[in-house]
Amino acid sequence: xxxxxxxPRYLIKTRGxxxxxxxxxxxxxxxxSWYQQTPGQGLQFLFEYFxxxxxxxxxxxxxxxxxxxxxxxxxxxxxxxxxxxxxxxxCASSLEAQREMVGTDTxxxxxxxxxxxx
Amino acid sequence: LAKTTQPISMDSxxxxxxxxxxxxxxxxxxxxxxxxxQFPSQGPxxxxxxxxxxxxxxxxxxxxxxDRKSSTLSLPRVSLSDTAVYYCxxxxxxxxSTLTFGKGTMLLVSP
Numbered sequence: 082x083x084x085x086x087x088x089p090r091y092l093i094k095t096r097g098x099x100x101x102x103x104x105x106x107x108x109x110x111x112x113x114s115w116y117q118q119t120p121g122q123g124l125q126f127l128f129e130y131f132x133x134x135x136x137x138x139x140x141x142x143x144x145x146x147x148x149x150x151x152x153x154x155x156x157x158x159x160x161x162x163x164x165x166x167x168x169x170x171x172c173a174s175s176l177e178a179q180r181e182m183v184g185t186d187t188x189x190x191x192x193x194x195x196x197x198x199x
Numbered sequence: 200l201a202k203t204t205q206p207i208s209m210d211s212x213x214x215x216x217x218x219x220x221x222x223x224x225x226x227x228x229x230x231x232x233x234x235x236x237q238f239p240s241q242g243p244x245x246x247x248x249x250x251x252x253x254x255x256x257x258x259x260x261x262x263x264x265x266d267r268k269s270s271t272l273s274l275p276r277v278s279l280s281d282t283a284v285y286y287c288x289x290x291x292x293x294x295x296s297t298l299t300f301g302k303g304t305m306l307l308v309s310p
Contacts, residue, residue: 123300124300125300126300171243189245192241
């Protein structure tokens with residue numbers, strides 16, 4: 082069974098631009114979560130989608146948004162990029178649809194998208 | 200909001216047992232504790248998850264005391280390939296929350 086895939090793996094943008102990252106979960110998984118990882122802050126939760134609905138959201142500004150499609154694939158968008166948005170963006174999928182919260186389920190992570198903002 | 204605290208780094212030698220402790224003073228009744236391992240340029244990999252007492256699988260054990268304000272990941276007989284960052288995650292059951300991993304513990308295993 083294929084793992085979580087993320088595209089692109091690397092991305093370079095300039096301040097003010099916007100970017101869209103894509104995540105394909107493990108087949109059969111319906112929950113997709115997004116995280117931002119930076120050296121200073123570690124792994125921070127962005128949001129989680131389940132059945133095309135945002136179910137949980139972290140403390141990030143509205144410039145960060147996402148969506149999930151009917152096939153469970155998810156995209157994350159960051160508008161008006163800032164230098165501080167440079168990070169590794171990780172996507173994780175999980176199977177158990179009955180869990181209330183991401184943190185109580187086993188998540189399988191993708192390799193991430195390395196975003197550099199110049 | 201269950202904030203977690205872990206040591207920044209730990210050193211060990213091959214063949215030793217390593218115990219990494221995570222503090223989570225504000226853990227809620229329905230929270231689970233999950234540990235992940237991360238190698239450079241890779242996404243975190245699930246290691247173990249537990250709610251109370253002790254959980255053991257083929258790679259690690261997780262010890263959780265009765266008050267659940269901390270947990271300890273135990274790695275038996277580590278090898279060089281166990282050099283990685285280990286994260287503690289506590290699930291918060293609420294409608295809107297910030298879910299964050301701990302800062303992570305960098306484990307360095309030497310020959």
